[in-house]
Amino acid sequence: MSLAYVHALDCAEPHGDAVWDISWTAKDNAVVSISADGIVKRWNSASGQVMRTAPAHTLGLVSLSVSPDGKYALYNSVDGTTFLWDLEAGTIIGKHESFTRPGAEPSWSVSLNPRGSTFAATGGSGNVTIHSAEAETFGEQRTTLQSGRGKFGMRCSHSPDGSRLALSVESGQIFIFDLASGTLTSTYTSHAMAVRSLSWSPDSQLLLSASEDKRLILYDVRTTSSGRPSSGAVASLTGHSSWVLSSDISPDGRLALSGSADKTIKVWDLAARAAVSTIADTGEVWAVSWQPSSVATSSSAFVTGGEDGIVRWWKAAGTS
């Protein structure tokens, strides 16, 4: 099988530096992108125009997490300053400087809990810290989830149902925590190099990891009624010729997207475990995101951001 995706749109005003993360939100069909130039932008997917920009941070932004309703965006900078941006009002309602001592290590990757009220962060400590996401107490640390390894946390990501959290570290291990009990439920060691991206399937049953070892690995992360983890790694997707930097599973759970330092975007059929489309880009593809299901019913469009700072929209050939 092979699918064709065509380039639909370029953003009107590119970022001044690489786009490091991106998310197609559920509200207003808007896209949020963050960049190494320290700026976060909200885009109109129809025109490619900027709808709103938050005040620039002095340093680059590395991690982005948008609430499922598309109303709030949580993002974090290289130095560990975390912001909560109200996308509707356009105001920063929370700012947390995670590097302030005494405290935890500076945050690198952040993830907003889909159930609201908290966010998770990981970084130098290799653990996950849970913080308040309420405007008044924003950033106050609630709990810590210990991975037991002192490796740098590259990425953390809540499952869409909000019950679990996945953490990946620089040495390639992946940890899954149960948030209710605060316990570590599974550890996967399929990668030996840093995992820069994690993405959950919409039903929270599959997890896809993208690693510097050029592979993507798909895990079955369902838990049995007794709470035991199931089989683990079920597929390895190979084909990229350099680091895989970003990934996303489509809203219908059939397809996966990946962006790589080999300057290509690939679309994978998860059932067939094979690439069904490869698109060449101009530089490293740091970020990919599917159009969410509330806006579109099928996996027909996605958005990417990369080294050249341009946000690009793509759609399946034949769709309008």
Add this chain to the structure above:
Amino acid sequence: MFAFSQTIRVTSWPPLTSILGTQAPGRSIDIELGGQEVINIELDTLDSNADDVLEVLKEGQPKVAYWTRLAGEYMRRGYLDAAEKIALSAIESFQSSGSTSSLPSIYSLLASIQLAKARKAPKLKLLNARQDIMTAEKSRDDYMREATQLLNHGDQAAAEGGEISAATKELLLLTRAIHQLANRSMEDALRSFEAARILYTRRQFASALKLFQQVLQLNPYSLPDPRIGIGLCLWALNHKEKAKAAWERSVEVNPSEWSGQLLLGLEALNASKNPELSEDERIQELMIGSKLIERAFNSNQRSASAANALCDIFLRKGQHKRALKLAERTIQFADTLAVLTDGYIPLQAKQAAEGQSKNVLAAIGFAQMQLRNDETAAAIHTLDGLLQPPNPQKSLEATAMLASLRLHPRPGVSSSDAAQERTKARELFDRVYRAIEQSEDATAQNGSPSRNDSSLSRAVVDDVDMHIEFARLLQSENLERTGKVFAEAVRVGEEAGRVDPRLLNNLGVVSHLESRFGEARIMYENALVGASALGAEAEAMSTSVLYNLARVYEDLNDEGKAMEAYEKLLERHPEYVDAKIRRAHILGSMHQGNEAHDLLKDSLASQSSNLNLRAYYTYFLIQFNASKGAREFVFGTLRDHDKHDLYALCAAGWLHYYQARESRDTSSKGVEERRLLFRRSAEFYEKALGLDPLCAVAAQGLAIVTAEDALGTLGGALPPGPAPDETQRRAMNARDALEVFAKVRESTNDGSVHVNMGHCFFARDELDRAIESYETASQRYYGGRNVSVLQCLARSWYVKANKEQSFASMTVALRFTQKALHIQPVDKAIVYNIAMIQQKSAELLFSLPPTKRTLAELQRGIAHATHAQKMFGSLASDPASAVPYDRDLAEERKNTKGSRPREWKARDKGVLQSASAFETLEREREAKLRTEAEALAAARALARQEAQQWSADLVKNESDEEREQRKARKAANRKVKSEAPSGDEGLSTPANGGAGGEPKKKRRKLKKGGAASAAASAQASDAEDGALFSEGEEEKPTKKRGATRKRVAREEDEEPASAPRKKQYISKATISDSDEEMP
């Protein structure tokens, strides 16, 4: 002389009739017809027309003996066609009558006839003979083949026929023997017949003589005449007179036999050349000889020897045309090498005489003869003569042949001569290719094969072997052309419908080496398919191809497929160490060091003396920071295996260097030790260079040693000797090293050399060029993901920004640093650098004249400064036990109370030492600035006094005013300290006194106000912005205080985050098989 001595070895073979030549006493034969009539056939009066006899035979249906007898008789008389006719009729007749037992003898008879014909047929047909056109004739080989077939038929018939008489069997055997003889299967024939002849051919003259004499005794009228043989033997035994007598007798007995005449003629000719004889006698001899030879030639026009001898005579007489014809005839009929050679010689000689001194055909033929005689040197000489001036010939065939010969190793040729030969061969091949290309161009232009083309032999163009030979010659020097030549060979192969997989493989290797991986992959895959089609014997071939394919997968970044291929290889050949090494390499690159290590140890256990393996293991140990283990291992290699191993030498050089550089021992003993290590490092590199002057790695290593002045004082890190001109020396060292790097760059395909060049440019303060070099390394080799190169880029931009007071450059520096952190977020030294640059860029911005900055920039600068402070706070209080930066410095910076010149944090603690290399330069500058500053100290004090007083005067003025003034003073101070030229400005202020200072201040104030108002007007509506602006104004003084101190010296002593320059030891493993692959 040569003509005789060589010709004498060759005589005509006895006509085959000798075996059939039964001694019929009456010389007549009776054939019964129908039981009553008897027909008597007189054997001596047979004529060439056999029809009558045939009729009689058919009618009479006599026994087989009659048939053969008659046919034999015809044959004996030379009526070969008639004999053949009879024999064929006999076969027909016996086959129809069913008496198969008679057939064998007839078959053998027929075979004899064919052999007799073969004897008269040309052996070789010159396709382009100019005078003696023979193409209509069947060649000797054809007759031989027919004869063989007939004999086999005979055998078959004999086997089928069952009972056959012993005589028939014998007959068969004899015929076969002759056949074998004609075919030169000496050993077989020796057992059967004509032992004497064979003995003669085998140069056992005495025994041959005896046998010939026996024959003569038994049959004085035997034909051929044994006397000829006797004569030959006698001649060979140096009884020349007796030999002559024997031949004379033979001619007497058989006046029609040509061999005797020929021999006598030759003898006479030889005699004519005898200088002892008088002139008359010699002429006489010559006359006799000519006459005899002419006669011999006339009686047997197809005798190569006779033709040869006659040719010689004609040559002497100057009848070139006839000589040419005869020479050509000789060549066509000659059945021994010597005669053939002789044939070519007169051909050449004749042409020399004609003035057309260089005949291609003759020369090539001659050279070929010489080759067959194993006289390679002579052949080369012949061809050389042909192709060289004067009057060089354009013969592709000859050129290609000569090139090939020159390339061919000969015994007793020194290596330098061989190299020279290679060069010459190359030139020759070049010429061939030029000719081919030209003709192709011509073809392309004319649209049809040009006239020129016809002169171009397709045989040469399509000679795959020649292409391969040339490609092999080129492969060490010019890859691109090698590829072209291989491609040509493949094309030829394709045209022929079959391409050698090895050829495809080689073409793949060329593409591979030229980094055209896609093409290489296709070639390898095709080769693999081709090799597997060849079956089991191509196993070795397909193994190598598969290995190459795996390598190209690696280069295409497809480790998965490469891994599969290696595993497949290892399945087939569990001890294929190269595949194991590559597997380990892939594992290692995927951070699976332990697995890789196991594999390598495993390989080492089985092949501990494999130098490739040892080189890779050394590399592996260094990569995984086991430099101590690596050192031991590499010394083991040098000590126990090969003390001239380049890889080990380079590795040893690097390890010594590394150890010395990393050593922290500052005691005098430690310093001495470090010196020693540096020296030894240089020695190792030098040794490697001595072994291979083109070894890029060693050259680069040595250049690094030079650049960092490790043999001197290591840029002051080692207690110096007298080194007043340290700065100058550094610049010079860097220049020297750059020269080397520039050369190394040409030959290595690695980013490290660009990085090193960047370091050198940096040391020479050529920042733009440094940036360019780093960029090349980062983009082309490391995909922008090499953290240390990104850091180097950031550092260069940082220094450039400070030098040029450019905020934009500082922003670029910050960008690169952030990129580095994004790649390697765990590295806190980068975080420190980010904070530093942020702080720096704020300072820089504030120090700029207001015209050179925008409000937005200023705001951003302020934000940077604030943020940097916070980050330094975080860094200073990092709870980790060890941090890759100086906590105190961070603390200091957090408070922005001031700083020391050394602010930049090297990415790696390990490189601090070499950082000091750059410090000297810094110190130098610092010192200079300090003296200047001191010189101005008094003036400055004055200025301060002045200002203080002035401020006292204005103490009642509005606080706003005061703030302005203070600011101005600080600005002045800062300028004095930071830049020598601006010191004048500072100086002038106090000199002008209070009144002089005032306008200055005012100007400043005005400008600031201007900037502010401009900004304010631009954004008048935005109240928030206005507020921000004023806030900025207020904060500025404090910032500047920090800046004032810091600017005393420029921060650029930071060490190149010079990641230990990477060395690649893997190159040797790269397609190492390709050489062996060459077919």
